[in-house]
Structures are given as C-alpha cells and as structure tokens.
Amino acid sequence: MVRSYFRRAYSSFTAHVFDIPPRFMAFLFFLLLLTVPAMQLGSYVLRLLIMANIFAIFAVSWDLLVGRTGQISLGHALFFGIGGYTSGLLFQFFALPIWVTIPAAVAIGALAGFLIGFPCLRVKGPYLALITMAFPLILSNLVKWSPLEPIFGGELGFRSLPPFFPFLPFTQAIMAEYYLILLLLFVSSIVIYKIANSKTGIVFVSILDDEVASKACGINVTRYKIFAFTISSFFASLAGCLQAHILKLANPPMFSLDISFLPVILTFLGGIGTIYGPIVGSYIYVILDRYIMSILLPKAFESVGWTLPREFDFAKLLIFTLIVLVLIIKWPRGLARFATDELQNLEEARDLDERGPRIWKRYKKTKH
Amino acid sequence: MNEDLEFGRDTRKLNTEVKGGSAMQVLEVENITKSFGGLKAVDNVSFHIDEGELVGIIGPNGAGKTTLFNLLSCFLSPDSGTIKFKGENIIGMAPHKVVNLGIARTFQVVRPFRHLPVIANVMVALKSPRGAKKIEWLKTMERKAADLLEDVGLSELMLEPAENVGHGDLKRLEIAKALATEPDVLLLDEPFGGLNPLEVDFLTKSILRMHLDEPRRSIIIVEHKLYALMKLVKEVKVLHRGKKIAEGTPEEIANNKKVVEVYMGGPIKHA
Ligand SMILES: Nc1ncnc2c1ncn2[C@@H]1O[C@H](COP(=O)(O)OP(=O)(O)OP(=O)(O)O)[C@@H](O)[C@H]1O
Ligand SMILES: [Mg+2]
Numbered sequence: 329m330v331r332s333y334f335r336r337a338y339s340s341f342t343a344h345v346f347d348i349p350p351r352f353m354a355f356l357f358f359l360l361l362l363t364v365p366a367m368q369l370g371s372y373v374l375r376l377l378i379m380a381n382i383f384a385i386f387a388v389s390w391d392l393l394v395g396r397t398g399q400i401s402l403g404h405a406l407f408f409g410i411g412g413y414t415s416g417l418l419f420q421f422f423a424l425p426i427w428v429t430i431p432a433a434v435a436i437g438a439l440a441g442f443l444i445g446f447p448c449l450r451v452k453g454p455y456l457a458l459i460t461m462a463f464p465l466i467l468s469n470l471v472k473w474s475p476l477e478p479i480f481g482g483e484l485g486f487r488s489l490p491p492f493f494p495f496l497p498f499t500q501a502i503m504a505e506y507y508l509i510l511l512l513l514f515v516s517s518i519v520i521y522k523i524a525n526s527k528t529g530i531v532f533v534s535i536l537d538d539e540v541a542s543k544a545c546g547i548n549v550t551r552y553k554i555f556a557f558t559i560s561s562f563f564a565s566l567a568g569c570l571q572a573h574i575l576k577l578a579n580p581p582m583f584s585l586d587i588s589f590l591p592v593i594l595t596f597l598g599g600i601g602t603i604y605g606p607i608v609g610s611y612i613y614v615i616l617d618r619y620i621m622s623i624l625l626p627k628a629f630e631s632v633g634w635t636l637p638r639e640f641d642f643a644k645l646l647i648f649t650l651i652v653l654v655l656i657i658k659w660p661r662g663l664a665r666f667a668t669d670e671l672q673n674l675e676e677a678r679d680l681d682e683r684g685p686r687i688w689k690r691y692k693k694t695k696h
Numbered sequence: 697m698n699e700d701l702e703f704g705r706d707t708r709k710l711n712t713e714v715k716g717g718s719a720m721q722v723l724e725v726e727n728i729t730k731s732f733g734g735l736k737a738v739d740n741v742s743f744h745i746d747e748g749e750l751v752g753i754i755g756p757n758g759a760g761k762t763t764l765f766n767l768l769s770c771f772l773s774p775d776s777g778t779i780k781f782k783g784e785n786i787i788g789m790a791p792h793k794v795v796n797l798g799i800a801r802t803f804q805v806v807r808p809f810r811h812l813p814v815i816a817n818v819m820v821a822l823k824s825p826r827g828a829k830k831i832e833w834l835k836t837m838e839r840k841a842a843d844l845l846e847d848v849g850l851s852e853l854m855l856e857p858a859e860n861v862g863h864g865d866l867k868r869l870e871i872a873k874a875l876a877t878e879p880d881v882l883l884l885d886e887p888f889g890g891l892n893p894l895e896v897d898f899l900t901k902s903i904l905r906m907h908l909d910e911p912r913r914s915i916i917i918v919e920h921k922l923y924a925l926m927k928l929v930k931e932v933k934v935l936h937r938g939k940k941i942a943e944g945t946p947e948e949i950a951n952n953k954k955v956v957e958v959y960m961g962g963p964i965k966h967a
Contacts, residue, residue: 527823527837534809534820541807544769546795546824546877601811 354604361510365503373619374502380614381513382570383594387606389563390591392520395601396529397556398536400453403460405587406444407561409467411437411568412578416486417479426490430569437565438558445557449550452539461588468583485579489572509570513607516563521603523559532556564591593652599662608664612655617648720747720782722881722914723768723799728777730763730938737763738774739938745881748911752925752946753918755935756958761918762804764935765883768916769801770794781881796826800879802870804886804918808858815841815854817869821876830878844872848902864895871899875906882915888924896924903928922950922959934958 364377390404414433418424424432444463448456471480481487492508493501523529531552534542543549572578581587590613597612598605621644629636659666723745730738737760745751755761766772768779770791779786786794800821809817818841821827831840845851848868853861858869867887874882887903888896907915919925925932926946933943936958942949949955 527819530812530816530819531823533811534817537809537811538807540771541803541809541873542820543771543791544795544801544803544807545821545873546792546800546826547820548790548792548824 358510358514362507365506371499371502372623374506376614376618378502378506378509378574379571379618380610381509382567382574383590383614384607384610385513385516385570386564386567387591387594387598387610388517388520388603389560389567391595391600391603391606392524392532392563393556393560395595395603396524396536397532397553399448399553399556400457401448401460401560402457402592403462403464403588404560404564404591405464405583405585406460406467407437407441407564408568408571408587409464409471409578409580409583410440410561411565411570412572412582413471413480413486414565415569415572416481416489416578419489420481420486426492426573430566430573433569434562434566437568438562440565441557441559441561442554444561445554448557449553461585464583464588465585468580471583472580481579483580485577485582486572487577489576489578491576492573505574509574512566512570516566517603517607520559520563524603528552528555595662596656597652597663599665602662602665602668605662605664609662612663616651617644621648721745722747722782724778724780724783725768726778726780728764728767728774728779730760730767730772730774736938738767738935740777741935741938741940742777743933743940743943745914745916747880747914749914749931750907750929751914751916752929752932753916753935754920754922754925754932754949756920758937759935760938761935762885763938765801765885765918768881768883769799792824795877795879796824798826798877798880799883800874800877800881801883802874802885802887804889806863806866806870808861808866808869810859811857813855813857814850814861814865814869815845817858818844818872818876821873824877827877841876844876845869847875847906848872849898864891867891867895868899868902871902878910878913880913882913884915884917886918886920888919888921900924900928922946926950 361377365374386404386408389407390401393399393401411433414436415429418429418432419426444460448459451459470476471485472483473480474482476482491501491505493504496504524532531542531547534545534547535549535552539549568582571582591606594609594613595606596609598607598609626636655663661669721744725744726742727740728738728742729736729740739760741760741764753761753764763772767774770786770789770793773788781794781797781799784797786797786799789797809820812820815838819837822831822837822841828837831837842851842854845854848871850865850868850872853865858866861869867890871884871887874884884903887899891899903915903917907913917925917929922932930945931943932946932949934941934949934952934955941958942952942955944952
C-alpha cells in the first residue's frame with residue numbers, strides 16, 4: 329500500500345520533471361558539451377570527446393542513408409577514407425591550406441557517393457550490403473599497393489598533416505579543435521535532421537518502406553537513392569578528413585572493415601532511423617570502449633596492485649562486443665529511442681492525471 | 697426486357713457518336729500477351745478506353761486482372777502487343793514515368809508506407825513531378841494532402857502512423873495516394889476487397905463523386921464481385937484465364953451464359 333503510493337508519487341514526479349520538449353533536451357545536451365572544456369578533464373579526455381564527435385558525424389550520415397532510406401551500406405569506410413586521403417594528397421602535393429583541403433575532400437567524397445550510387449542501385453538489401461562492403465577493401469588495397477607508394481604513401485599513408493590551429497599552444501589548440509568539431513557536429517546533425525524531416529525525407533522513408541509503392545506514387549526512386557548516397561557520403565567524408573587533421577594521419581586502416589562497421593554499431597546502440605540516436609551511440613561507444621575499458625579499468629586494477637596482462641587488449645574487444653550485444657538485445661530500438669519513448673509515455677501519463685498515470689497502470693497490470 | 701436492354705445500349709452508343717468522335721481514346725490496348733513460364737496470364741487482350749469512361753474488369757481468381765494492371769502501369773512489359781496512352785507507346789517505360797504521364801494505380805494488396813503518418817503517405821505522391829505540378833496555386837502540399845484524405849474520408853486518421861491503421865482505411869489510403877497525382881486514367885485493383893458492406897457503400901459513393909467531379913478522368917476498376925460494380929460502371933469486361941471472354945453492360949454480362957459458367961465454375965469449352 330505504502331509502496332504503491334510512493335511509486336505513484338514518483339511516477340508523477342518524473343512525469344513533471346521530464347516535461348521538456350526534445351528540442352530543448354538537444355539544446356541542453358549541446359550546452360553541456362560546450363562547458364566540457366571548462367571542467368578541466370585533461371587533454372586526453374578532450375581528445376576522446378573530439379573523436380566521439382567525429383564518429384557521431386560519421387554515424388549520423390550513415391543513419392540517413394540506412395535508417396531513413398533503407399539502402400544498407402556496410403562500406404561507409406570508403407567515404408571516410410576518401411575524405412582523409414583527399415586531404416592528405418592535396419596537402420602533400422599541392423601544400424594547400426586546411427581551409428581548401430577540407431572542402432575539397434568533402435566535395436570529392438560526395439562525388440564518390442554520387443558515383444557509387446549508380447552501380448549500387450542495381451542491387452538491394454543484403455546484396456547491396458555486400459557490394460558496398462567491397463569498395464573500401466578495394467581502395468584499401470589500392471593505396472597499399474607498392475607501385476603507387478609514391479602517391480599514396482603505402483602502408484604508412486600520409487603523416488604530419490597540418491593541424492587545425494598550428495599557431496596555438498598545445499592545450500589551447502585542443503580546446504579550439506574541440507569547439508570547432510563540436511560546431512561541425514552541431515551543423516551537420518542539424519542539416520541532416522532537417523533533410524530527414526523535410527518532404528524529401530518523407531520520400532526517403534517511403535523508399536525504405538516500399539520501393540514499388542513509391543514508384544507507383546510517381547517517385548523517381550533512383551534519383552532519390554543517389555541523392556541519399558551523395559548527402560551521406562558528403563558528411564562521411566567530412567568526418568574522415570576531420571579525423572585525418574585531428575590525428576594528423578591518413579592511413580589504410582581508414583578503409584578497414586572496423587571503420588565500416590563503426591557507424592553500424594553506433595547507430596544500433598543509439599537507435600536506427602532517429603538521426604540523434606547515433607550521437608548518443610557514439611558517446612556510449614567512446615566512453616565505454618575508449619575511456620572505461622582503456623583508462624579506468626587499468627587504473628582500477630593498478631590501485632589494487634594487479635597489472636593487466638597484455639592479452640587484455642583482445643579480451644577488451646570481446647567484452648565490448650558482449651556489452652553492445654546485451655544493450656542491443658535489451659533495447660533493440662536503440663537507447664536514445666528507448667529514452668524518448670519513455671519520455672513520451674511519461675508525458676501521456678501526466679495527461680491522464682486524474683485517472684492515474686498510465687505508467688502506474690502499467691505497473692498494476694504487470695503485478696497481476 | 698431484352699429489347700429494353702438493347703435499346704439502352706444503342707442510345708449509349710449513339711451518345712458517344714454524337715460527341716462526334718471527339719470522345720478521345722486515352723488508352724488503346726492491342727493484342728497484349730504476357731506469359732509466366734508456360735502460363736499465359738494475359739492472352740491476346742485488346743480494348744480501348746475513352747476519356748471519362750468508367751469501366752469494370754471482372755474475372756475469377758487468377759484470371760490475369762492484376763497482371764493486366766501491372767502491364768498498363770508498366771510494372772511489367774508484355775511479351776507482345778502494344779499499349780498506347782494518348783497515342784504514345786508506353787511499353788518499356790519506367791513505372792514512375794507512366795505515373796507522371798497520367799496513369800495511376802492502386803494495389804490489390806495494400807502497400808502503405810508503414811513508418812509514415814497517413815498524411816505523409818499522400819505527400820509522397822504529391823512530391824512526384826506530376827503531383828507537385830497539380831497542386832493548385834497558393835495551396836500547400838499539406839493542405840492538398842489533407843483535402844485528398846477528406847475526399848476518401850480519412851481526415852480523422854491523418855496523423856496516425858500507417859502501421860496503426862486498419863485494412864479498410866488503408867484501402868482508401870491507396871486511392872488517395874493514386875488520386876494525388878490527378879491521373880487521367882485511374883486503375884483501381886479490387887478497391888472493395890476485404891471491405892464490409894458499409895465500407896463498400898461508402899467507397900462506391902466516393903468513387904462516383906470522384907467521377908462526377910472529374911468527368912474527363914477514366915477509371916478502370918478490377919473486381920471479383922459483380923454486385924459491387926453493377927451500381928458503378930456502365931461497361932464491364934470479363935477476363936478468364938488471360939482471355940477477354942465478354943464485354944458489355946453489367947446487365948448483359950450478368951445474363952451472359954459464358955460468364956455465368958465461368959463464375960459458377962461450370963465446364964467451359966476451350967477453343
Ligand atoms: N510474377 C508472377 N510470376 C509468375 N506467375 C504469376 C505472376 N503474377 C501472376 N502470376 C500468375 O498469373 C495468373 C494471373 O494472376 P493475376 O494476379 O493477374 O490474377 P488476378 O486476376 O488478379 O487474380 P485475383 O483475383 O486472385 O487477384 C495467376 O495464375 C498467377 O499465378
Ligand atoms: Mg488480382
């Protein structure tokens with residue numbers, strides 16, 4: 329009796345607390361990210377967050393193509409790598425400044441997406457996934473190919489790419505980079521979100537749902553698919569060249585399968601088709617894999633007096649995969665979507681105030 | 697009785713003649729054949745559709761009605777024969793182009809965009825070149841979509857995701873989607889399939905209203921059920937095993953021995 333009273337009070341309390349529109353939540357999230365550098369977390373953490381933001385741009389671009397248009401790409405590393413390598417090539421051979429290399433890299437990446445769109449349109453579903461997977465592997469071997477080493481730099485790729493802020497001292501440069509990348513994430517995700525929720529975005533979803541029916545609606549499905557490929561590759565290559573300039577490195581692993589699967593994992597973690605989900609997924613990934621597993625855990629072990637064996641690096645991947653698996657099984661529609669669903673339920677609960685919140689009813693139902 | 701019918705038919709013929717041959721033929725189908733393996737789904741079928749005509753096509757299961765629609769909407773290409781829309785050959789054209797020319801169809805098995813709200817389903821069709829062009833001046837796409845939904849009686853479900861909408865309503869949504877491009881020829885594939893009598897009644901009325909609102913639009917309705925078509929169309933064509941076995945007014949068809957045999961599942965003599 330008392331317990332149920334508390335439960336009810338709690339649910340109506342949360343219903344009021346969470347009575348915040350999603351747009352405002354997103355705004356708060358970005359505000360929080362803006363204040364991060366002031367928290368003095370050290371340059372390593374800032375670096376991690378920069379990477380999280382780059383991955384987020386990458387994963388959001390994937391979500392538009394796959395989550396909204398239904399064109400499964402398992403080869404997004406292609407655009408990521410093309411972004412990085414274009415930047416590298418332009419710097420190496422023409423010594424162009426960063427303000428030129430980035431737009432050029434993005435343009436070339438978008439062009440690649442446009443061209444890749446054509447052969448990919450002939451196939452659907454799993455076949456499309458397989459074909460897209462092949463492209464980055466081909467390019468990866470191409471850039472590693474020894475006759476082309478003078479151009480692409482072989483296994484090592486391009487080193488010592490120019491940083492964003494060469495004129496700033498180290499700590500300030502990182503901070504500046506952090507804000508720049510955050511701004512770019514902000515702009516890219518808003519642009520993609522706007523596209524996804526425009527009338528064109530509606531057509532994208534219609535293609536995801538039923539291609540035949542959208543043809544019957546008079547939609548030139550081919551054109552829309554190529555458009556989706558182009559936008560997606562535009563932002564994916566942006567992420568690629570940003571990473572190249574942050575790490576000052578563009579090398580063959582940028583074309584690897586790991587990179588191709590990264591947006592898949594991030595998007596499924598956050599919620600496919602949500603556009604904001606991948607951002608959440610990206611933060612979960614970076615915090616879990618790059619921070620907790622790589623820094624906190626070894627530190628904790630050290631404090632007890634143990635040292636982690638070298639094999640832990642492999643175990644790390646296994647553990648991370650297991651955690652991701654559990655998360656995806658538990659919340660198949662993504663963590664971010666789970667959260668928004670829950671918020672909506674609470675909102676509805678508040679609307680039903682006199683008759684008792686719906687959440688409360690649901691508890692009652694499960695008890696019986 | 698018989699004389700009456702003959703008389704009625706003659707005056708109808710006279711009417712079209714009086715229009716002075718200006719009753720343009722929008723659709724001319726000549727000898728089209730489509731086989732799947734050894735099965736001739738559509739077998740040497742020819743017919744003409746005039747501007748503003750309301751025609752029914754009936755036939756038992758597997759008669760080739762849907763295949764015929766797939767041919768007319770260019771989702772399939774015939775093995776032989778010609779299909780002309782306003783004098784232009786449309787065989788081999790991409791399906792979306794045909795829609796933008798002015799032939800829109802619905803599907804027998806509904807194909808909604810499940811993730812989209814009902815109104816967005818219609819907006820997809822309005823986003824097509826023809827759909828966009830046909831939006832009246834000073835009207836937004838949303839407004840037009842809402843108007844179309846009102847025409848088929850789906851206003852209340854406008855914002856509901858299509859996956860939560862019942863079958864009868866999805867049938868009507870199909871029609872709203874097809875109407876969004878304001879086609880010159882509208883192909884309805886079993887619009888009454890799976891509807892209860894009340895819904896059939898409502899839909900019959902809205903199709904008739906549509907016909908009156910847009911007298912230049914030709915409508916072809918495929919149905920199993922003759923009774924639903926009776927009130928709607930003046931001309932019925934009967935398909936059986938891919939062949940056109942009869943055509944005429946609903947009364948004639950109902951009294952046609954061959955058609956009755958086909959529908960009763962009786963023996964049918966093949967040539
Ligand atoms: N894509 C296809 N491949 C092979 N056979 C097909 C295909 N489409 C239709 N058929 C066959 O062609 C014949 C005609 O089918 P169709 O769907 O046109 O009939 P229908 O008149 O629409 O029947 P129903 O009243 O059941 O809808 C059937 O025997 C069917 O099995
Ligand atoms: Mg059929």
